[in-house]
Every structure is written in C-alpha cells, then in structure tokens.
Amino acid sequence: AQSVSQHNHHVILSEAASLELGCNYSYGGTVNLFWYVQYPGQHLQLLLKYFSGDPLVKGIKGFEAEFIKSKFSFNLRKPSVQWSDTAEYFCAVGAWNQGGKLIFGQGTELSVKP
Amino acid sequence: GAVVSQHPSRVICKSGTSVKIECRSLDFQATTMFWYRQFPKQSLMLMATSNEGSKATYEQGVEKDKFLINHASLTLSTLTVTSAHPEDSSFYICSAQRPGQLNTEAFFGQGTRLTVV
Numbered sequence: 001a002q003s004v005s006q007h008n009h010h011v012i013l014s015e016a017a018s019l020e021l022g023c024n025y026s027y028g029g030t031v032n033l034f035w036y037v038q039y040p041g042q043h044l045q046l047l048l049k050y051f052s053g054d055p056l057v058k059g060i061k062g063f064e065a066e067f068i069k070s071k072f073s074f075n076l077r078k079p080s081v082q083w084s085d086t087a088e089y090f091c092a093v094g095a096w097n098q099g100g101k102l103i104f105g106q107g108t109e110l111s112v113k114p
Numbered sequence: 115g116a117v118v119s120q121h122p123s124r125v126i127c128k129s130g131t132s133v134k135i136e137c138r139s140l141d142f143q144a145t146t147m148f149w150y151r152q153f154p155k156q157s158l159m160l161m162a163t164s165n166e167g168s169k170a171t172y173e174q175g176v177e178k179d180k181f182l183i184n185h186a187s188l189t190l191s192t193l194t195v196t197s198a199h200p201e202d203s204s205f206y207i208c209s210a211q212r213p214g215q216l217n218t219e220a221f222f223g224q225g226t227r228l229t230v231v
Contacts (some may be wrong), residue, residue, distance in 0.1 A: 030204030043224035101148060107155075
C-alpha cells in the first residue's frame with residue numbers, strides 16, 4: 001500500500017537553528033514529491049516540489065529538499081529557521097501522471113522560539 | 115498564480131442536517147478536483163476525486179451516500195455532508211489542478227471547518 005511517513009510529530013527549535021524534517025514514502029512506481037506548509041489558520045501552501053531532474057530542489061523561503069531514490073526519502077531542510085516558520089509541514093506523494101491525487105504524511109508541527 | 119476558494123470557511127450545524135461546501139477554481143477550469151478531510155492533529159486523507167460531468171470516485175471506506183459530490187461546472191465542485199453527525203466534524207479541504215497538466219502541483223482551498231453539534 002502507498003504511504004508517507006514523517007518521522008517527527010513535533011519539533012521545537014530556537015531561531016537560527018538548522019532544520020531537517022524527515023519524509024519517507026512507500027510506493028512502487030515513479031512519483032512526484034511535495035512539501036506543503038500550513039500556517040495557523042491558513043490554507044496549505046506549496047513549499048517545493050520534485051517531478052524529475054536535479055534531486056536537490058529549492059523552494060520558497062529558503063527551504064530545500066533532497067530526493068534520495070534509493071532511500072525513498074524526501075527530507076526537508078532549512079539552514080536557519082525563523083520564528084515565522086512556525087507552522088505545520090506536510091510531505092506528500094503523488095503518482096506520476098495521476099495529477100493532484102496526493103497521499104500525505106501525518107505532518108510535523110514546527111515551533112520556533114524567538 | 116492559481117487560486118482555489120472554498121466556502122464557507124466555517125460552519126456549525128445541528129446533528130441530522132446537511133451541509134454543502136463549495137470549492138471554486140477562480141482562474142482556471144478544473145476538470146478534476148479533490149476532496150480531503152483532516153482530523154485534528156492528523157494528516158489530510160483523500161476522500162474522493164471529483165470529475166466534471168461524471169460521477170466522483172471515492173476512496174475506500176468513504177461513504178458515497180454520506181458525502182455527496184457534484185462537479186457540475188468546470189469551476190465548481192460541491193461536497194454535501196448529508197445527515198451530519200458529530201463524528202463528521204472535521205476540516206474539509208479541496209484542491210484543483212490545471213487541466214492537461216498532470217505533473218504539476220495542485221492548488222488547495224483554504225478549507226472548511228465543520229462542527230456538528
């Protein structure tokens with residue numbers, strides 16, 4: 001069965017600390033990979049995406065993620081977090097050519113202390 | 115960028131009544147939209163795929179008679195929660211994708227918080 005697993009449910013960091021959120025997926029085929037962010041009271045916003053090509057993708061707000069096919073992973077990173085990064089982060093996987101039909105991880109709540 | 119809008123953003127209804135949630139794509143025609151459900155502190159779970167002009171495709175375990183989906187136009191899909199009960203209280207989110215662009219991201223609505231009392 002297809003699944004997405006995020007390792008951390010709640011991460012607490014101080015400002016300027018580095019961030020890495022883990023994401024592993026289980027799927028027997030070519031996939032598209034996404035990280036979405038949900039700020040309190042707001043809708044999901046796309047942080048970054050991977051469809052093909054360079055496995056290191058850069059997104060908005062200084063975030064990046066690396067697709068490691070052999071590990072079925074797509075971890076999210078940011079070298080220096082800010083208080084404004086406090087939000088819920090979701091990793092999602094979509095099958096190639098199946099459009100917007102996504103399987104989401106359980107989410108990671110990030111709290112950044114000022 | 116593309117915008118998807120949901121209405122209402124919050125709704126409180128009495129147990130046994132039905133509630134309709136609208137999902138509109140504002141600047142493109144969406145032949146396919148998706149409906150998700152998010153329980154508190156949990157992830158989004160795909161409920162169904164809404165197809166313009168045809169029946170929706172429901173995920174396993176989702177009651178099609180409970181969650182009625184209508185995609186009558188290229189810019190509007192509706193989700194009706196029929197005979198709502200407290201356990202239907204949840205956050206419902208729709209998404210849409212530009213037609214003919216399967217390998218692009220979907221755009222999400224702001225979600226609808228349903229509370230059944």
